[in-house]
Amino acid sequence: MPTRFLTLALVPLAALALVACGDDDDGGEAADEGTTTTAASEDAPERIVSLAPTTTEMLFAIGAGDQVVAVDDQSNYPEDVPQTDLSGFEPNVEAIVGYEPDLVVLTDDNGDVVAGLEAADVETLLLPAAATIDDSYDQLSQLGEVTGHEDEAADVVQGMQDDIEEITQSVPVPDGPPPTYYHELDQTFFTATSSTFIGQVYEMVGLENIADAADADGSGYPQLSAEYILEQNPDIIFLADTKCCGQSAETVAARPGWAELDAVTSDHVVELDDDIASRWGPRVVDLLRTVADEVARVPAG
Amino acid sequence: MIRVERLGVGWLAAGVAAVLVAVVAGVAAGPVSLAPFDVGRELLDHLPFVEVRSGLTDRQAAIVWDLRLPRVVLGLLVGAMLAVTGSSYQGVFRNPLADPYLLGVAAGAGFGATLAIVSGASTDVGFVEPLPLAAFAGALAAVGLTYLLGAAGDRFRSPAALILAGVAVASFLTALQTYVQQRESETLRDVYAWLLGRLSTAHWDEVRLLLPYAVITAVVLLAHRRALDVLSVGDEEAAALGLHPKRTRLVVVIVASLGAAAAVSVSGLIIFVGIIVPHTIRLVAGTSYRVILPLSLLLGGAFLALVDLLARTVVAPAELPLGVVTAFFGAPFFAVVLRSSRRATA
Numbered sequence: 001m002p003t004r005f006l007t008l009a010l011v012p013l014a015a016l017a018l019v020a021c022g023d024d025d026d027g028g029e030a031a032d033e034g035t036t037t038t039a040a041s042e043d044a045p046e047r048i049v050s051l052a053p054t055t056t057e058m059l060f061a062i063g064a065g066d067q068v069v070a071v072d073d074q075s076n077y078p079e080d081v082p083q084t085d086l087s088g089f090e091p092n093v094e095a096i097v098g099y100e101p102d103l104v105v106l107t108d109d110n111g112d113v114v115a116g117l118e119a120a121d122v123e124t125l126l127l128p129a130a131a132t133i134d135d136s137y138d139q140l141s142q143l144g145e146v147t148g149h150e151d152e153a154a155d156v157v158q159g160m161q162d163d164i165e166e167i168t169q170s171v172p173v174p175d176g177p178p179p180t181y182y183h184e185l186d187q188t189f190f191t192a193t194s195s196t197f198i199g200q201v202y203e204m205v206g207l208e209n210i211a212d213a214a215d216a217d218g219s220g221y222p223q224l225s226a227e228y229i230l231e232q233n234p235d236i237i238f239l240a241d242t243k244c245c246g247q248s249a250e251t252v253a254a255r256p257g258w259a260e261l262d263a264v265t266s267d268h269v270v271e272l273d274d275d276i277a278s279r280w281g282p283r284v285v286d287l288l289r290t291v292a293d294e295v296a297r298v299p300a301g
Numbered sequence: 302m303i304r305v306e307r308l309g310v311g312w313l314a315a316g317v318a319a320v321l322v323a324v325v326a327g328v329a330a331g332p333v334s335l336a337p338f339d340v341g342r343e344l345l346d347h348l349p350f351v352e353v354r355s356g357l358t359d360r361q362a363a364i365v366w367d368l369r370l371p372r373v374v375l376g377l378l379v380g381a382m383l384a385v386t387g388s389s390y391q392g393v394f395r396n397p398l399a400d401p402y403l404l405g406v407a408a409g410a411g412f413g414a415t416l417a418i419v420s421g422a423s424t425d426v427g428f429v430e431p432l433p434l435a436a437f438a439g440a441l442a443a444v445g446l447t448y449l450l451g452a453a454g455d456r457f458r459s460p461a462a463l464i465l466a467g468v469a470v471a472s473f474l475t476a477l478q479t480y481v482q483q484r485e486s487e488t489l490r491d492v493y494a495w496l497l498g499r500l501s502t503a504h505w506d507e508v509r510l511l512l513p514y515a516v517i518t519a520v521v522l523l524a525h526r527r528a529l530d531v532l533s534v535g536d537e538e539a540a541a542l543g544l545h546p547k548r549t550r551l552v553v554v555i556v557a558s559l560g561a562a563a564a565v566s567v568s569g570l571i572i573f574v575g576i577i578v579p580h581t582i583r584l585v586a587g588t589s590y591r592v593i594l595p596l597s598l599l600l601g602g603a604f605l606a607l608v609d610l611l612a613r614t615v616v617a618p619a620e621l622p623l624g625v626v627t628a629f630f631g632a633p634f635f636a637v638v639l640r641s642s643r644r645a646t647a
Contacts, residue, residue, distance in 0.1 A: 073486070074486065074487065087483075087486065089483075089486055089489075090483065185490075186490050186491065186494045187494065187502065188494045188499060188501055188502055189501065189502075189620070190494075213618060214616075214617075214618040214619035215619065216616050216619065217616070222616075222619035222620075223501070223619055223620040223622075224618055224619060224620065225331070225332040225333075225501070225613050225617060225618050225619070225620055226368050226501065226502070227331050227332055227333045227364040227368045227369065228332045228333060228617070228618035230333075230360050230363060230364050230368065231332075231333040231360070231361075231364065233360060241490075243487070244487060244488065244490045244491050245490065245491045245494070246421070246491075255504075256363070256367035256368065256371070256504045256505065257360070257363030257364065257366075257367035257368055260359045260360045260363050261360070
């Protein structure tokens with residue numbers, strides 16, 4: 001049986017191509033498999049398990065959906081994904097191996113699952129949370145290469161780049177200072193700064209983040225004081241806690257003191273889809289479009 | 302030997318002064334700098350029959366009246382409840398390490414809150430927020446269960462049975478809560494937001510919810526301050542002195558649990574206050590419950606309100622989790638208590 005290890009955390013693509021074709025350990029019954037040609041589609045994994053919503057979305061976007069046999073319990077897009085009760089937070093190696101995968105794609109090495117899968121001779125591809133949009137493109141390319149869908153992956157990346165270009169071009173440049181925003185992660189006012197992936201999406205359309213001053217430790221995800229949010233009076237409030245925590249424009253307006261905010265009085269509280277706003281797959285374009293539409297509604301100055 | 306210490310006027314004045322300092326500092330300071338004079342006038346304006354222009358904008362006024370003041374008041378109430386219930390438990394159980402969560406209040410509240418979040422009940426925009434109510438119900442149910450188990454065991458002859466029952470109930474409910482939480486992992490964030498102790502989202506609603514229980518708890522526990530002193534010499538001696546140890550213990554446990562449950566339901570888990578404050582008072586002011594209980598109310602409230610002030614100003618405009626700040630002071634203190642309690646109970 002060929003032992004192939006493929007544990008990556010954003011390694012250069014060249015290294016990936018080398019490893020992806022597989023290392024034989026010669027002692028196997030199926031030594032004919034895993035010849036040392038370049039990664040070709042007959043070599044491509046046929047039983048992929050995806051343990052994270054973002055990797056699931058990426059796999060399906062690049063046309064590798066047919067090779068995916070199981071996805072984790074959080075993967076809910078696209079609609080027809082083979083959702084199982086596998087968990088990416090508390091992964092169970094035995095349960096994963098039960099699906100007889102030849103590739104497991106995941107975003108977090110929780111509970112040393114990668115080592116566990118390696119011990120069980122299962123290839124893994126670790127694609128941690130993207131820090132920039134370029135990381136997203138890289139991850140799509142990597143997945144394309146590993147699954148034998150290089151061309152489709154390149155098309156998806158090109159499509160995203162074109163869409164993003166078009167959307168950012170369409171956003172009017174404000175005369176005065178840029179509009180400010182607050183991106184809410186939960187109702188205790190955890191938020192994301194400009195240095196995060198999501199923050200860069202907002203930056204693409206010229207928005208200014210009110211949380212940047214609060215990130216002394218550089219985590220990117222500080223918890224703000226309610227009174228600071230009131231003082232800053234952001235032009236737009238984006239809620240990324242509509243699904244997890246049931247927040248809405250209505251609940252925001254009902255918070256004591258918040259009714260005075262310009263974003264509330266002038267109807268600039270945007271209810272985002274938590275899922276889209278927390279994943280770094282192809283749907284980041286949808287998020288950008290929502291944000292851009294909102295920016296277009298904000299009066300200049 | 303019964304201690305006959307009384308609460309000296311000096312200590313009472315110090316307690317009241319600490320509360321005043323906490324209120325003034327808590328309302329005057331914050332991540333947003335407002336002129337203290339304007340803040341004062343804004344507060345005066347809210348008094349009946351007083352009309353003053355504070356010079357603050359509507360949003361600044363909202364910061365003072367809707368955010369800062371309820372947060373300070375809630376900090377006072379929660380801190381007072383945790384400290385006074387902690388010291389009462391320490392008294393009735395004659396255990397220096399007893400805290401307000403001893404009988405499963407925290408685990409019960411956590412389980413109740415998790416159920417409310419998972420079932421979606423927490424999202425209602427209604428007159429009453431369902432989440433604290435669910436936490437409160439869970440906390441009371443947990444204490445009820447603890448009491449049934451502990452009392453069934455050996456009819457309260459030894460308070461240890463009740464403490465052990467509390468450990469069992471807390472472990473069981475924590476297991477249930479973790480299970481539910483994991484089955485519904487999309488609600489994880491919401492559950493954690495609740496579990497970690499916090500005053501950062503304090504509103505008048507929570508003050509209104511906690512206040513009646515806080516008043517009842519404070520009054521009843523203070524009324525038992527002499528009984529707790531008598532109990533501290535042992536059940537037989539207390540009975541010889543004309544006290545019903547079981548009945549007294551039952552009343553104190555029920556009322557303290559009510560107060561602890563109400564506090565935890567609005568603030569989540571805030572640890573160490575229920576231990577640090579009573580023991581500090583024992584060390585510096587006296588070991589009679591006539592001293593400990595009233596000072597616990599005052600100093601517990603002042604302590605938590607001031608710690609919360611640190612939590613929201615040290616890294617402003619970001620917040621530190623309240624639990625981090627209390628534990629930062631609490632953990633070293635806890636070690637000292639452990640060391641000295643070994644002597645006391647040997």
